[in-house]
Amino acid sequence: MKMIERKQLRQKPEKGTALGFGRYFTDYMFTMKYNEKEGWHDAQIEPNEPVRFDLATTIFHYAQGIFEGMKAFVQPDGKIAVFRPEENWARMNRSAARMCIPQFPAELAEEGLEELLKVERDWIPTEPGTALYIRPTIIATRVMLGVHASTEYLFFIILSPVGSYYAHGLEPTKLLVEDFYVRSAIGGTGEAKCLGNYAASMKAGEEAEEKGFDQVLWLDAKEKKYVEEVGSMNMFFVIDGEVVTPELVGSILPGITRKSCLQILRDRGYRVSERRISIDEVIAAAENGKLDEAFGTGTAAVISPVGLIRYKGKDYTINGGKMGDVTRMLYDTITGIQYGKREDPYGWKKIVG
Numbered sequence: 001m002k003m004i005e006r007k008q009l010r011q012k013p014e015k016g017t018a019l020g021f022g023r024y025f026t027d028y029m030f031t032m033k034y035n036e037k038e039g040w041h042d043a044q045i046e047p048n049e050p051v052r053f054d055l056a057t058t059i060f061h062y063a064q065g066i067f068e069g070m071k072a073f074v075q076p077d078g079k080i081a082v083f084r085p086e087e088n089w090a091r092m093n094r095s096a097a098r099m100c101i102p103q104f105p106a107e108l109a110e111e112g113l114e115e116l117l118k119v120e121r122d123w124i125p126t127e128p129g130t131a132l133y134i135r136p137t138i139i140a141t142r143v144m145l146g147v148h149a150s151t152e153y154l155f156f157i158i159l160s161p162v163g164s165y166y167a168h169g170l171e172p173t174k175l176l177v178e179d180f181y182v183r184s185a186i187g188g189t190g191e192a193k194c195l196g197n198y199a200a201s202m203k204a205g206e207e208a209e210e211k212g213f214d215q216v217l218w219l220d221a222k223e224k225k226y227v228e229e230v231g232s233m234n235m236f237f238v239i240d241g242e243v244v245t246p247e248l249v250g251s252i253l254p255g256i257t258r259k260s261c262l263q264i265l266r267d268r269g270y271r272v273s274e275r276r277i278s279i280d281e282v283i284a285a286a287e288n289g290k291l292d293e294a295f296g297t298g299t300a301a302v303i304s305p306v307g308l309i310r311y312k313g314k315d316y317t318i319n320g321g322k323m324g325d326v327t328r329m330l331y332d333t334i335t336g337i338q339y340g341k342r343e344d345p346y347g348w349k350k351i352v353g
């Protein structure tokens with residue numbers, strides 16, 4: 001693959017720096033372009049540096065864009081592993097279809113990612129809980145103000161060494177159940193990892209943060225009755241021994257961590273359901289002492305215990321505000337596979353270099 005070298009490399013964060021999430025970026029990126037005549041072309045590794053765009057470019061006005069999130073991990077033998085990348089490429093092409101973005105060849109994206117990771121190997125942090133976050137994105141690049149699907153696109157992958165997603169690490173999060181704003185409706189774009197979903201959710205997020213919460217727990221748009229997800233995480237509840245996650249009704253992002261957790265739970269004989277779950281059922285369980293655990297799942301946060309939820313002005317503490325056994329088991333299993341500390345019976349880890 002073609003590579004354009006940079007003149008000067010960036011300063012890497014010193015060992016022991018609190019990396020946070022998405023604050024540091026590596027030296028190079030993978031890019032490819034699309035136009036109607038050539039299809040996807042010009043795949044290359046190039047310096048990750050500011051790029052100039054005409055301000056009439058479609059992406060800035062109509063948010064015709066999608067993204068993905070994955071992580072790369074250093075294995076005990078020094079090799080680089082990525083968690084289930086084929087799932088991300090498949091989902092990205094589903095998001096593309098929803099947003100009128102042309103399908104891209106997943107093999108070429110994977111090849112680009114693997115080349116990039118080999119070049120940027122030294123950027124992968126090795127302290128416990130850290131990883132190299134991978135952000136593939138496609139944006140509409142035609143210069144045109146008419147409201148139409150673009151005829152030109154840029155696909156890029158940038159990389160960011162990250163620590164934990166939440167400032168407080170594995171401490172249980174506090175969620176505010178949102179009963180006014182909505183994230184997504186059936187028939188909308190909630191199932192796609194598209195840029196506009198996040199812009200639309202920021203107002204509720206900011207208001208929740210002002211009240212001291214980490215994130216918003218979204219309800220369905222139509223009845224404000226059923227639990228959906230948390231904006232960057234899918235939700236699970238352990239109620240009276242049953243592990244429940246909202247079923248994928250079309251307004252929920254189909255998380256790969258969610259899918260992985262379901263498989264682990266089923267294989268270990270847990271009673272698992274993907275079904276609609278009303279907020280009333282969650283609250284009743286909390287009141288009756290049957291809400292054993294609640295946690296979110298996502299690439300960025302991995303498995304994140306929920307210690308408290310507020311609904312209609314009332315606070316419900318879950319599991320004494322501590323991480324529960326199911327949450328812990330899933331966290332240990334998934335991170336164990338990712339960091340090469342446990343066997344990977346599913347073949348979820350792809351060794352890329």
Ligand SMILES: *Cc1c(COP(=O)(O)O)cnc(C)c1O
Pocket residue numbers: 069193229230231232233234253254255256257258297298299300
């Ligand atoms: C990315 C994302 C998730 C988590 O998906 P993973 O594939 O597990 O990382 C959940 N909800 C939303 C809205 C997301 O964007």
